[in-house]
Amino acid sequence: MNDFDLDQKLKAARVPERDEDYWESFPRLVLAGLRRAPVRPQAEAHWLPRLAWSGGLAIVCLVIGFALGHRHGRMEKSDPYALLQNGKMLQEVITMFPHRVRAIVQDQQGVQLVLSDRPDVPVSTPLWVKICDGEHCAALVTFSGQEIQVEGRKLTVLADMHGGIILTGDRFVWSSDQPVNDSAGLKIEARRLGPEAL
Numbered sequence: 715m716n717d718f719d720l721d722q723k724l725k726a727a728r729v730p731e732r733d734e735d736y737w738e739s740f741p742r743l744v745l746a747g748l749r750r751a752p753v754r755p756q757a758e759a760h761w762l763p764r765l766a767w768s769g770g771l772a773i774v775c776l777v778i779g780f781a782l783g784h785r786h787g788r789m790e791k792s793d794p795y796a797l798l799q800n801g802k803m804l805q806e807v808i809t810m811f812p813h814r815v816r817a818i819v820q821d822q823q824g825v826q827l828v829l830s831d832r833p834d835v836p837v838s839t840p841l842w843v844k845i846c847d848g849e850h851c852a853a854l855v856t857f858s859g860q861e862i863q864v865e866g867r868k869l870t871v872l873a874d875m876h877g878g879i880i881l882t883g884d885r886f887v888w889s890s891d892q893p894v895n896d897s898a899g900l901k902i903e904a905r906r907l908g909p910e911a912l
Contacts, residue, residue: 771829774810778807778810778825798818798820798842798853798854799842799855799907801907804818804840804855807827811827812833813830813833813834813835813837814829814830814832814833814835815827815828815829815830815835815857816828816829816830816835816856816857816862817854817855817856817860817862818854818855818856819852819853819854819862819864820853820854821850821851821852822850828862835860836857836859838857838858838873839857839858839873839906839907839908840855840856840857840906840907841855841856841857841858841871841873841879841904841905841906841907842854842904842906843855843864843871843879843881843903843904844902844904845864845900845901845902846900846901846902847899847900847901848899852864855907856871857871858872858873859871859872867883868883868884869881869882870883873906876891877906878890878891879904879905879906886900888900888902888904890905
């Protein structure tokens, strides 16, 4: 049956006749039926899965932070940022979060793991960067093409095809090929972490 036939059939049908008593009792019948009907639970808000993911991620970050802190305590005090160059630690973190690790940042607040919402971080050679702004320093491991926040500055980290590293930010560019350029008063070190780091 097509739409036209259905429309014709509905137009030809008669409206059932109801007496006056029916129409007077109709609202009461509807209310009684509504009271007897089981109440359907409202659709659950999607905050519970997000809360579970956030809680799980927080626990994983705490465990990673504890492990990093434990290993950090064993390392020499001469380079407190050597932790991020530890190949075993990097491999463990990258394996736990495949294609999601945007950066691992170590600064005065400790170690933070910066993850992508989706598995969209390409596999590439990890890059180690240390940035000092006067007395405050931060070190990080990231990958080419990632935009990160360090010491209140938004930076994009890039690797060129000749092995160099380029940092771009608000009104400055730094290159490992020319490390003594004006980089907004920042002291920057950067290098690729070779396969031995992983």
